[in-house]
Amino acid sequence: MIFLVAGADRVDAGKTTFSVGLLERVGGAGYKPRAGNDFWFDHDDCRRALADGRLYGKDAARLAAAEGRGREPEALNPVHRLWQPAPDGGTGLLGRSDREFVVDRIGRPGEETYVVNATADLPAAVEERLPLGAADAVETVDELNAAVERRHAPALDALAAEVEAADLAVVESYGDVARPLRSLDPARVAAVAVVEPRRARIYRGDRYWRACEVARSSPQDGRLEKRVPDVIDYLDPVARVPLPPLGSDDRRDPERVARAYADAYDAMLEVAGR
Template sequence: MRHLVVGSDRVDAGKTTFSTGLLERVGGVGFKPRAGNDYWFDHDDVRRAVADGRLYGKDAQRLAAASAADVAPEAINPVHRLWRPAPGGGTGIVGRGDRQFVADRLRIPGGDDAFVVGGAADVPAGVREALPLDGATVVDSAAALDEVTRERYLPALSRLAERVRNRDRAVVESYGDVARPLRDVTFDAVVAVEPGRARVFDGERYARACEVVGGSARGGRLEESVGDVTDVVDPTATVALPALSDSERTDPAAVADAYEVALDAAVAAALD
């Protein structure tokens, strides 16, 4: 039973909270193919990780903790990006005017980590001191980052996809509003989460909708958005999600209890 959880909003859609509740309900292991955090806005999370010479985010940490196996955040999240604000503007090498790409952490075979650093990045002193960045790959253009992505990132994601396929029960959480984070995995059901509701989709129909959008004039890009995909496929169920307190959101058992109806619909769609 493989579930994909996607978000209808670019940020704070509630994907991780829903995913931990789903893991509590069905068991298995959670996966987060790509993730990222901001040195300014997620400063405590960054400091906590780099204090141990590591780089990961709280989403992967929560998924790892909720999993029915002993897994490290880096093991279920092969690509993690560190940003920092760019008050002066400029698009940088990844096309974001408000953010500067600082570094990526890439989990490679054998459980080791490699790093890729932006050539013009203003790497915070604490990050540079804590992480082994001296031997990192440096990229100074979008083309260079694309090349590294093809040579190193995509194989890492392919290995993650293989691990997902080999799991009897897996919950994959997407990133941002990306509709399909792993292209070579078949999901039994997909849940699109947004503040206040969850929409459940048949996995096969959702995959076909991704193909339709990807081949259309509106699509034409590598990563389809959730909104574009859900516009062309009907959900099997739409369920209201109650607002949760901070303590409830961080407790998978409490989430599973509060989201019981939505989780029932997700499991039913996967078994149908």
Template structure:
């Protein structure tokens, strides 16, 4: 069984809390193909990772910890997160290489490789801790697109196979978490059900119909957009079930087993969709 968790809001939708609880409920492995954090707003998380000569975020760390407990295994964040992007604030109207106003793409970790934005202010701590000396530096959208074709896309193709491989090894369920309000974080995988999560509510969709709606919303793979937002997809598909998600205190949000208990009804509705 394979389940996708997508967000109905761009930030703070509650995807990772929901996903960790689902991992506890199912004894499953959780994956986050794409992730990112901000040098300014997530500085403690950034410092902790680079102090180890690594780059990952708190969401991937939470998934790795929850997966390790659920499956009695040992996962690192990088095992479950193919690409991590570091951002930093960028005052002013310039949207930079990736079209984000007031937000600057600094560098990407793509598997064990790195890509640097030549126009960004790369933190000295990153230059010292990470192997950036030989990393390709991009100065234009065209260069970034070419690097994406060379590095990112093959990484995602291999990562889809890694999801399937780990499922075969564990004989269990995989839960794939998206990022922001992007409907589909990786191609090449089918899903039995999709949970769209937002504060206070989960909507459960048939996996095949949700993927078809992604195709319609985004156009063809050749001509369409690389990213399709969740609300564009949910406008085209009807949920099979809807469930309330109660507000949780911070100590419960950090405990996957507590989340599994609090969200038991919602998880039951979601799993019923996989069996329909």
């Protein structure tokens, strides 16, 4: 059984906090198939990971802690992208005027590979701490897309197979991407929560997946993706549940989150038939 948590807002929708509380409520394994952070805006998190020669973000770390299985964040998150600001503008490789892709980590502990943006000036800490000697260096969108097909896609397909084999899995999406793992069997997705500040909307998994099939695709981080706002235009939620604001201490405590968001989790479990 799979519970999917997606965000209606591209940034700060509250997906990770919601997912952490859901893991506390239902147990199971947590997954964040794709993630990203910024060397400037998330510098403390980057320094912490790079100090150990690693690349991961706080979302995957929070999920790993919440599931309580002793797994490293990279085990939950096979694709992580590091960004940095581009103060002089320009579109870089991914059509963004405000930031540029720096490096991707692909794979889980012991099997990591890297793709590097050869048109960007890599931060010294990234060059010094990550094993980039055998990394794919890309200079064009076509080269990046080829690397995604060669490296990213197999890593995500392998994760999808693991998620489907789990007795119960909580999968958190990335940004406002509707389907973080497109190869998942829709029949295994029991319920979907679309989270945004102040509320969660709960959907049946099969209906949400069918809406994903007919929704238009939009550019996101260099790829055409199904976006949550486009998908939910095609279906009504089973439930709309208010989410109370939480202070930082509450957000850090999975038990407090589980209590605060209990009504939303009750609605997901009812949709899933549990």
